Amino acid sequence: MKFRILFLFSALVLTSCLEFKNSVFDTNTSIQGQWNSKFSVPSYNLAGGDIARFGIFSDSHQNYSDLSKTLRHMDQMQVDFAVFTGDATDFGSRDEFEIFHAFLKDAPYPTYIVPGNHDLTTTGRALFKKIYGPENREINTSIGKMIFFSNNPLEVLPERLNYDFLSNAVTSANPAEPLFIFQHQDPQNQLGFTTADRMLYDSTLTSFAGSVYVFHGHLHSFNKTQIGANTEVFQVSRVEKERWTMVEVDSSEVRVFQCQRKNCLKVFP
Amino acid sequence: MSAKKLFEGFSMKFLLALLLLPLPAVADYQWGFATGSYLGQAQIIGTFVSENEKHESSFSFGYTYDSLIGEIKQYSVTYLWSAFEARQQEDKNYAWNPILLGGFITYTDNTLFYVDTEGPYPQDRYYDVTSIRWGLRVSSQIQNVKIADRFYHFSIDGSLLERALINYFNNPEEFDLFKYYFSLGFSAKTHF
Numbered sequence: 265m266k267f268r269i270l271f272l273f274s275a276l277v278l279t280s281c282l283e284f285k286n287s288v289f290d291t292n293t294s295i296q297g298q299w300n301s302k303f304s305v306p307s308y309n310l311a312g313g314d315i316a317r318f319g320i321f322s323d324s325h326q327n328y329s330d331l332s333k334t335l336r337h338m339d340q341m342q343v344d345f346a347v348f349t350g351d352a353t354d355f356g357s358r359d360e361f362e363i364f365h366a367f368l369k370d371a372p373y374p375t376y377i378v379p380g381n382h383d384l385t386t387t388g389r390a391l392f393k394k395i396y397g398p399e400n401r402e403i404n405t406s407i408g409k410m411i412f413f414s415n416n417p418l419e420v421l422p423e424r425l426n427y428d429f430l431s432n433a434v435t436s437a438n439p440a441e442p443l444f445i446f447q448h449q450d451p452q453n454q455l456g457f458t459t460a461d462r463m464l465y466d467s468t469l470t471s472f473a474g475s476v477y478v479f480h481g482h483l484h485s486f487n488k489t490q491i492g493a494n495t496e497v498f499q500v501s502r503v504e505k506e507r508w509t510m511v512e513v514d515s516s517e518v519r520v521f522q523c524q525r526k527n528c529l530k531v532f533p
Numbered sequence: 534m535s536a537k538k539l540f541e542g543f544s545m546k547f548l549l550a551l552l553l554l555p556l557p558a559v560a561d562y563q564w565g566f567a568t569g570s571y572l573g574q575a576q577i578i579g580t581f582v583s584e585n586e587k588h589e590s591s592f593s594f595g596y597t598y599d600s601l602i603g604e605i606k607q608y609s610v611t612y613l614w615s616a617f618e619a620r621q622q623e624d625k626n627y628a629w630n631p632i633l634l635g636g637f638i639t640y641t642d643n644t645l646f647y648v649d650t651e652g653p654y655p656q657d658r659y660y661d662v663t664s665i666r667w668g669l670r671v672s673s674q675i676q677n678v679k680i681a682d683r684f685y686h687f688s689i690d691g692s693l694l695e696r697a698l699i700n701y702f703n704n705p706e707e708f709d710l711f712k713y714y715f716s717l718g719f720s721a722k723t724h725f
Contacts, residue, residue, distance in 0.1 A: 285716035286574040287597040288666045288694060289605045289641050326696070329704040355663045359696060359713050366713075386645050386663045390601040418653045455655060 291387045291394065293358050295365050298397045300412070303376040305405040306344050310515040316407045319346040319523075320446070320509040322481030323380065323502035325354050328363060334503045335371050337525050341510060345373050347412075349481040349500050350380025350448030356388020361395055378412050380448040380481065384419035400426055402433040407513045408441035409433070415447045415480075417456040425461060431468050439474030442518050449482045450499065452489065469495045477518055479509065486522045488531055496520075496532060560584035563686060563722040570690040570718025571668070572609045572639055573597050580722060589613045589633070602645060609639035611670060619676050627678040637692060638667040668694040668714075683723055690718040 286292065308314040319338035324331040338346055348368075353360035361383075368375055377396045384392065384399075392399065399414035411433045417424040430445075437443045451457070451465050469476050470492035478497040486507070487499035498520055501507035510521040510528050521528035561582035568574060573595015580591040595607035613635035619628040646664035649657040674688040697714035704710065 282691070282712070282715055282717050284569045284718070285571055286569055287595065287599070287605050287607060288571040288639060288668075289607065289643060289646060290597050290599045291601040292599065326700055326703060328700065328707045328710060332707065355661060357663075359694065363700075363710055363713050382660070385660055387602055394601065421653055456653075 288357075289387065291358055291391050293362055293391065293395065295362060295395050297394045299365075299368075299395055300376055300397045300401060303345070303374050303403075305374075305403070305407065305410070308406045308513075310407065310513070314514070316511075316513040317341075317343050318511050319343040320349060320479050320498075320500050320511065321346060321503050322349040322448075322500040322508075323351040323484055324348075324364065325351055325382065325502070326360065326363075327502070327504055328367065330503045330506050331364070331367055333506045333525075334508050335367060337506055337523070338508060338510075339372055341523070341526055341528070343373055343510065345375065346371070347376045347410075347446045347479070348378060349446055349479055350378050350416075351382045351481060351502075352377065352380065353383050353388060356383055356385040356391060358387065358391060361388075361391050365395060376412060376446070378446050378448055379414050379416065381416040381419050384414075384416050389420065400429045402429075402436075409437040409443050411437075411443070411445045413445055413447040415449050415451070417461070427461075427464055427468070430465070434468050434472050434476075437472065437474070439472065441474065442513065443472060443474055443476045445469075445476060445478045447478065447480050450480055451478065451491070451497065453482070466491050475518070477511075477520070479511075486531075488520075498532070560586070562725040564725060565686070565720055565722030567593065567595075567690070567720035568718055569716060570670070570692040571666075571694065571716050572611075572637065572692070572718065573605070573607045576607075576609075576720075578720060578722060586619065587615050589615070595639075602643070605641055605643050607639050607641050609637055611635065611637040613670065613672055619674070621677075628676045630674045630676055633672040633674065635670050635672075636667060637670050638665065640665050666694060668692050668697075686720075686722045688720045688722075690720060692716050692718065 308316045321334050352364040379392050379399050401412045403410050413430055415425055476495040479500055481500045483499055484502040486501045489497045500509045506525045508523050510523050512519040520532040521530050559581045563580040565578050567576040567578050572593055574597040576593045576595040578591050578593040580589055582589045591611045593609045597605040599605055613633040616632045616634055619630035621628045641664050648662050648664055650659040670692050672688050672690045676686045678685045694714040697711050700710050
């Protein structure tokens with residue numbers, strides 16, 4: 265009897281310390297959802313001299329050491345908020361989302377998560393929706409409109425890309441303010457994007473009367489390109505070697521920096 | 534023939550071959566039910582135990598109902614090596630084997646997961662295989678519990694996913710990641 269009690273006691277202790285998970289393939293996460301809906305950008309008075317500063321980081325996959333350090337560097341550089349431009353996971357599994365989220369929730373500034381192509385594979389699409397909310401979102405802020413656009417055409421068949429969302433969001437933006445677009449993939453990517461996709465994307469942005477700043481990840485290195493005369497496209501490096509992008513906005517301009525750890529190099533203007 | 538078709542065509546034979554590999558001489562056949570430990574919410578298990586009771590292999594069919602993605606069926610093979618001899622408790626009708634060590638491999642045929650990424654992707658292995666996962670397993674068993682003229686075996690199983698090892702190698706500073714890759718489970722088996 266003593267042994268049975270000991271066995272049962274051990275089982276109870278173990279089960280209280282460690283999680284009981286039914287399947288390696290399921291989506292049964294305890295993370296409370298709709299993280300992105302809680303995201304907010306501080307209210308700035310740019311005309312009064314305020315400077316907005318935010319960070320953009322990308323493609324952490326399972327590189328948790330560098331993710332953790334990058335989040336700390338952004339804090340030390342006093343960013344007000346940060347945007348992740350996709351690929352928190354390798355194959356959209358629950359364990360990957362749970363670990364990524366554990367780092368994210370400890371960040372001392374608001375963060376917004378855009379889905380990457382890896383994040384929408386297997387159970388990823390269902391988990392992303394559960395944890396972070398809708399894949400596409402637009403918010404109006406005191407520094408300009410922000411559009412978070414899920415552009416992963418191969419992973420979200422049959423609907424592919426929601427260009428109606430993008431077009432409506434761009435059209436309704438105020439041309440007197442900067443327009444920020446955060447997405448995972450390079451809009452000029454040959455893989456998965458048709459010529460018609462690219463033309464539609466380009467014409468949507470170039471028809472906008474104001475300045476557009478697009479930030480994307482996916483290709484794991486820094487780069488900068490341009491679409492038409494009004495759209496600057498910044499490729500954000502993956503977090504490996506603690507790389508990230510910093511943006512400053514004041515009443516006169518938008519400045520973009522490529523950063524490694526706490527060393528930042530201005531690349532725009 | 535793609536790897537996916539190859540795997541689907543021979544999956545059962547492949548799993549059965551794995552199941553039989555460690556058994557030079559089977560002495561005992563058991564069957565039962567289990568839950569958790571990554572192999573399914575409800576599992577049916579068949580187990581072979583070697584003559585010297587050092588090796589046991591199990592095949593299990595696991596079923597999980599997931600509220601977001603629906604049914605998940607899993608076909609799993611588990612191998613355990615007994616680190617100790619099961620010790621019969623004095624004047625008691627059961628034995629305790631404190632630690633068995635081994636591994637498992639599990640496969641799901643849910644269409645969300647894949648061996649090859651055929652279809653819209655530019656190549657077969659565009660993404661890593663996701664329908665097969667494997668890991669390490671530790672188990673503690675109470676054996677030969679006599680209840681109503683039948684002998685039963687009960688176990689607490691712990692499974693550690695393969696990603697824990699890969700992540701520890703890639704992120705040695707983040708040791709506490711292990712907790713995200715560990716799951717407990719229970720099983721109850723009896724003899725055929």
